[in-house]
Amino acid sequence: EKGTYAHYMLKEMDEQPAVIRNIIQHYQNENGEIELTEGVRELVSEADRIYIVACGTSYNAGLVGKDILERIAGIPTEVHVSSEFGYNMPLLSERPLFVFLSQSGETADSRAVLVEVKKRGYKALTMTNVPGSTLSREANETMLLHAGPEIAVASTKAYTAQIAVLAILAYDIARATGKELPFDLMPELARVATIMDSIMAQKELFEDLAERYLKTTSNTFFIGRGLDASVCLEGALKVKEISYIQAEGYPGGELKHGSIALIEGGTPVIALISQPKTNLNIRGNVKEVVARGANACIISMQGVEHENDDFILPHVEPLLAPLINVLPVQLMAYYAALARGCDVDKPRNLAKSVTVE
Ligand code: F6R
Numbered sequence: 001e002k003g004t005y006a007h008y009m010l011k012e013m014d015e016q017p018a019v020i021r022n023i024i025q026h027y028q029n030e031n032g033e034i035e036l037t038e039g040v041r042e043l044v045s046e047a048d049r050i051y052i053v054a055c056g057t058s059y060n061a062g063l064v065g066k067d068i069l070e071r072i073a074g075i076p077t078e079v080h081v082s083s084e085f086g087y088n089m090p091l092l093s094e095r096p097l098f099v100f101l102s103q104s105g106e107t108a109d110s111r112a113v114l115v116e117v118k119k120r121g122y123k124a125l126t127m128t129n130v131p132g133s134t135l136s137r138e139a140n141e142t143m144l145l146h147a148g149p150e151i152a153v154a155s156t157k158a159y160t161a162q163i164a165v166l167a168i169l170a171y172d173i174a175r176a177t178g179k180e181l182p183f184d185l186m187p188e189l190a191r192v193a194t195i196m197d198s199i200m201a202q203k204e205l206f207e208d209l210a211e212r213y214l215k216t217t218s219n220t221f222f223i224g225r226g227l228d229a230s231v232c233l234e235g236a237l238k239v240k241e242i243s244y245i246q247a248e249g250y251p252g253g254e255l256k257h258g259s260i261a262l263i264e265g266g267t268p269v270i271a272l273i274s275q276p277k278t279n280l281n282i283r284g285n286v287k288e289v290v291a292r293g294a295n296a297c298i299i300s301m302q303g304v305e306h307e308n309d310d311f312i313l314p315h316v317e318p319l320l321a322p323l324i325n326v327l328p329v330q331l332m333a334y335y336a337a338l339a340r341g342c343d344v345d346k347p348r349n350l351a352k353s354v355t356v357e
Pocket residue numbers: 055056057058059101102103104105106107110153154155156237241353354
C-alpha cells in the first residue's frame with residue numbers, strides 16, 4: 001500500500017536506503033563477511049566470462065555491474081539487451097556464465113534468452129526481486145534483490161538493489177580468487193544508505209531543479225563519463241517514460257561527434273559528475289554545450305565539486321557513485337512528470353511487466 005504517499009514511485013524511491021540495508025543483512029554472516037550460497041559460488045567459480053542479459057532499467061543497472069565486476073573481480077563481463085542477444089548471440093567464451101537481471105523475473109525477452117542458453121547447456125544465475133518467478137525457477141541459481149514489491153511502472157529501487165547485489169557478487173568472486181580489494185564493501189554500502197537518506201530528505205531541491213530545467217522543455221540531454229554515463233542512460237529512460245520528454249543519455253565526449261547539433265538556446269543538459277578520473281574532461285564538455293546556449297544543470301560529488309554546481313552529493317567510493325547519483329535523476333524525472341501533469345505511476349503505453357517478446 002502506498003499509505004500517505006502520493007505515488008508508489010515516490011514511496012519506492014524513499015525505500016532505497018532501507019533496501020540497501022536489507023541487502024546487507026541478507027548477504028552477510030554474523031562476522032560481517034559476505035555470504036553467498038554454495039550453489040552461486042560454484043557457478044561463478046567455473047566461469048571465464050560473465051554475460052549480463054537484461055532489458056530497460058535492469059540493463060542500465062547491468063552496465064554499472066559490468067564495471068564493478070571487471071574492476072573488483074577481474075572477470076571479463078559483457079552486458080546485452082535481451083531482445084537482441086537471443087537472436088544475435090555473439091561469439092561466446094569457453095565457460096560463459098549468464099546473469100539474468102530482472103526485477104519481475106517474468107520478462108519475456110529475457111526468458112527467451114534463458115531458454116536458448118539452457119538448450120545450449122550453459123549455466124544461468126538470475127538476480128530478481130520475485131522469488132518463484134519464471135526466470136528464477138528456470139535458472140540454475142538465484143540471488144534475490146530483497147527490494148520488496150515494486151508497483152510503479154518506472155523502476156527505481158530495483159535499479160539500486162541490482163547494483164548493490166552485483167557489487168556483492170563481485171566482492172565474493174574477488175575474495176575467492178584472492179584479489180586485492182580497494183575498499184570494504186559492506187561498511188561502504190551502509191554509508192551509502194545513510195547518504196541516500198540525506199538526499200531523500202532534501203527532495204524539494206530536486207523539485208526546484210525539475211521546475212527550472214525540465215518542466216517546459218521538449219528535449220533534454222543527460223551527460224557524464226564512465227559510470228556516470230551509465231547513470232545518464234537511466235536518467236534519460238526515467239524522464240522519457242514518465243514525463244514524455246525526449247531525452248538522451250550520452251557520454252560527454254561523444255556529443256561533439258554529432259548530437260551537439262541539437263543543442264540550442266535553452267536546451268537543458270544535466271551533467272552527472274562523480275568520477276575524479278574524468279572530472280576535467282566532463283567539465284570541458286559542459287563548457288562546450290553552454291557555449292552553444294545550453295542550460296546546464298550540474299550534479300556533482302564531494303571530491304570533484306565546483307562551488308557553483310547545482311547540487312553537490314556527499315562523497316562515496318567512485319565505483320559506488322551510481323547508487324547515489326541516480327537518486328537526483330529519479331527525483332527530477334518524478335517531479336518533472338508531476339509538473340507536466342503526467343500519470344507518474346501508470347505512464348501511457350507501458351506495462352509493469354512485459355510478458356510478450
Ligand atoms: C523502466 C522499467 C523497464 C524494466 C524492463 C525490465 O523503468 O521498469 O525498463 O526495467 O521492462 O523489467 P524486468 O527488470 O522486470 O525484467
